[in-house]
Amino acid sequence: MNGIKELWKLCFHDSDEFVDMYFRLRYSSETTMYIQSGSMIVSSLQMPYYAMTFEGTGIQTAYISGACTHPDFRGKGIMARLLTESFGRMARKNIPLSILIPANPGLVDYYARTGYACAFFRSRIERKVSDIVIDKGNLHIEHTINFGRSIFDYFTEKAYSRSNYVQHTTADLEAVIEDLRISGGSVTVARHAPQGRIAGLLFAYPENGYLKITEWFADNDGVRDNLIREAACHYQLPKVVRFELPTRSAGEQPFGMARIINAKMILSLYATAHPEKRISIQLTDEQLVCNNGYYYIDNGVCIFSPKALENEHLGLTAHELSAMIFDRTRLYMSLMLEE
DSSP states (O other), rough: HHHHHHHHHHHHOOOOOHHHHHHHTOGGGGGEEEETTTTEEEEEEOOOEEEETTTTEEEEEEEEEEEEGGGGGTSHHHHHHHHHHHHHHHHHTTOOEEEESSSSSSGGGHHHHTTTTEEEEEEEEEEGGGGOOOTTTEEEEEESSSOHHHHHHHHHHHHHTTBBBBBOOHHHHHHHHHHHHTTTTTTEEEETTTTEEEEEEEEEEEETEEEEEEEEEEEEEEHHHHHHHHHHHHHSSSSSEEOOOOOOSSSSEEEEEESSHHHHHHHHHHHHHHHEEEEEEEOOOOOOOGGGEEEETTTTEHHHESOSHHHHHHEEEHHHHHHHHHHHHOOBOOOOOOO
């Protein structure tokens, strides 16, 4: 672990406190891959597994995080090799989808060459606190960096009500809360008085003179606005920025990518969710040749064949297939430590 941790520190600009937290709470040798030159680790990545709701069905995903190469070994194709090896491990574990958040916009084209496509979108909303009108009614609002059972149960209920959303475990949220604490933030909780039943949660921290809201769940918009205003007042900030689920509006922004690992599984789920679609695909996947072949989507079913069954097909690469599927089915994730 020490060699991987030192490489992380060399390649990224995270604080020692964050890196120590990450390797204490999120690091696992089982989900770590690396390449050595002699005794030196020159490239590594983490691929923790996350549950996800996709087209109404629960699947597993592998989230690429901390992907880095020593500066002296860049430009030699090492990371591309490591990613390809990680895809093979995912395929053997029957994980159908890989997801990531590029560390910077310049990496979007790089990851596209290995089959990823923009799949996660969100809308950025900025508001002045003075413009948020609230009526607290019988709400009691508190700020905490502890995540009790009742809070986790409410979080899980709301999260699983979302379509195409990356889910979190208690262990994930322990790291999220610790990251919030490091950033000077907290979870704002709204409860109905006097019974104490939770009505909403808001994750936020101060950044550059405004309150950055990374996620919220609430029974209604009124509770949400109460949470936002109370959190902003708690930190004495005049402005808030929050991110919303994708709306296909002009303000929508891409921020994450996905790569199909098991084409048959993903296309079968897609076909079931879109029985009106009829598509014949010839897929060429340079990194996962097990995906290569012909896929026929019709009447809610996907059939795979290693040989052509029809004369005309839509020829797609792994990147193009991911782009096609996720243009129609927008995904969403939040509370990832790299955000």
